[in-house]
Amino acid sequence: MTEIIDGNAVASEIRSEISGCVETLTEAGVTPGLATVLMSDDPASETYVSMKQQDCEEVGINGIHVEIEPDAPSEELFETIDRLNDDPEVHGILVQLPVPDHVDKRAVIRAIDPAKDVDGFHPENVGRLVAGDARFKPCTPHGVQKLLEAYEIDTEGADAVVVGRSDIVGKPLANLLIQKAPQGNATTTVCHSRTDDLAAKTSTADIVIAAAGVPELIDGSMLKEGATVIDVGVNRVDADTDKGYKLVGDVDYESAKSVAGAITPVPGGVGPMTRAMLLYNTVAAASDHHDIEIELP
Numbered sequence: 001m002t003e004i005i006d007g008n009a010v011a012s013e014i015r016s017e018i019s020g021c022v023e024t025l026t027e028a029g030v031t032p033g034l035a036t037v038l039m040s041d042d043p044a045s046e047t048y049v050s051m052k053q054q055d056c057e058e059v060g061i062n063g064i065h066v067e068i069e070p071d072a073p074s075e076e077l078f079e080t081i082d083r084l085n086d087d088p089e090v091h092g093i094l095v096q097l098p099v100p101d102h103v104d105k106r107a108v109i110r111a112i113d114p115a116k117d118v119d120g121f122h123p124e125n126v127g128r129l130v131a132g133d134a135r136f137k138p139c140t141p142h143g144v145q146k147l148l149e150a151y152e153i154d155t156e157g158a159d160a161v162v163v164g165r166s167d168i169v170g171k172p173l174a175n176l177l178i179q180k181a182p183q184g185n186a187t188t189t190v191c192h193s194r195t196d197d198l199a200a201k202t203s204t205a206d207i208v209i210a211a212a213g214v215p216e217l218i219d220g221s222m223l224k225e226g227a228t229v230i231d232v233g234v235n236r237v238d239a240d241t242d243k244g245y246k247l248v249g250d251v252d253y254e255s256a257k258s259v260a261g262a263i264t265p266v267p268g269g270v271g272p273m274t275r276a277m278l279l280y281n282t283v284a285a286a287s288d289h290h291d292i293e294i295e296l297p
C-alpha cells in the first residue's frame, strides 16, 4: 500500500503547536509580528499574501500588510523595508516575490534585516544554512523535512534526488539533506534543466523531491519501487473546470502512486507545510529577539 503523505494533517499539528508558542510569547509580553509586503498585482501573489495574513490571524501572530503600487519607484519598497526593519513590533518581514522588473530582487533580499528574514533568503542566512548553523530554514525545504520526519522516512544514508536548483527550494533543500543532522545525512544528487537523462537519476533514488515547475515531469516509470516521492511543484494546467484550469504537481500522481512507497498529493502535500513553516520562523524570530524560551515543534 502506498502511503499518502498528508501535508494538511502535519501542518495542522504544527500550527497548533505554534499557537502554543505564540501564547507563551504573548504571556511574556511579546506578540510576534509578521509584515508582508506586496508590490504586484498578480492575482496568485495577492492570494499567497492574503493566505499568509489569514494564517497569522489564526495562530495569534500580529499580521501587518503593506501594499506598494507595482509601478512605484523602487525607493518606496526600500523605504518600507527600512521602516519595518526598525519597527520593534515586526519580527518577520516577507516581501512577496516576484517583484516588478524595475526592482533589483537581490537588493531587496539584502535590504531585509537578516534577523527578520523569515524567508531565509538573505545571503547571511543562506551562508549560515550551508554552514550547518541555520537561523531560518527557508519555508518550503523546512516543510519538506518536517514531512519526512512526521512520516518517519529515514534520510540517513538514503539516495535522494532533488529535481530543481532554485534558490528558494532546490538549493537549500539539497543543502539540508546533506547536513550531518536529523533529516539530513542523505547522499544527494541535484538535477536541473541541463541534466542529461533525468530518469537515470530518479530511478535509483530512495527519495525523489520534485521542484522543477514542470507539470507531471516525473512519472512512475522514472521511479524505483517503494521510493518516497515529495512533489513540491504547483502548476496550473488548462482544464474543463469552473476556473478553466487545475493544479498539478511536477509528478504524474497516478502513475507515481502505483510505484512509490509514499507520496505527497498536490494540493495538500508540501503547500500547507510551506505556510506553516513561515509561522514557525516568525515565532522563532520573536523568541530569539526577546530571548524568550519557547518549545518549537
Ligand code: NAD
Binding pocket: 140, 163, 164, 165, 166, 167, 168, 169, 170, 191, 192, 193, 194, 195, 198, 211, 212, 213, 214, 217, 232, 233, 234, 235, 270, 271, 272, 274, 275
Ligand atoms: P524555479 O523555476 O525557480 O526553478 C525550477 C528549477 O527546476 C530550475 O532550477 C530548473 O533548472 C529546474 N528544471 C526546470 N525544468 C527541468 C527539467 N525538465 N528537468 C530537470 N530540472 C528542471 O522554480 P521554484 O521556485 O523552485 O519552484 C518549483 C516548483 O515548485 C514550481 O511549480 C513552484 O510553483 C513550486 N513551489 C511550490 C511551493 C509550495 O509551497 N508547494 C513553494 C515554492 C515553489
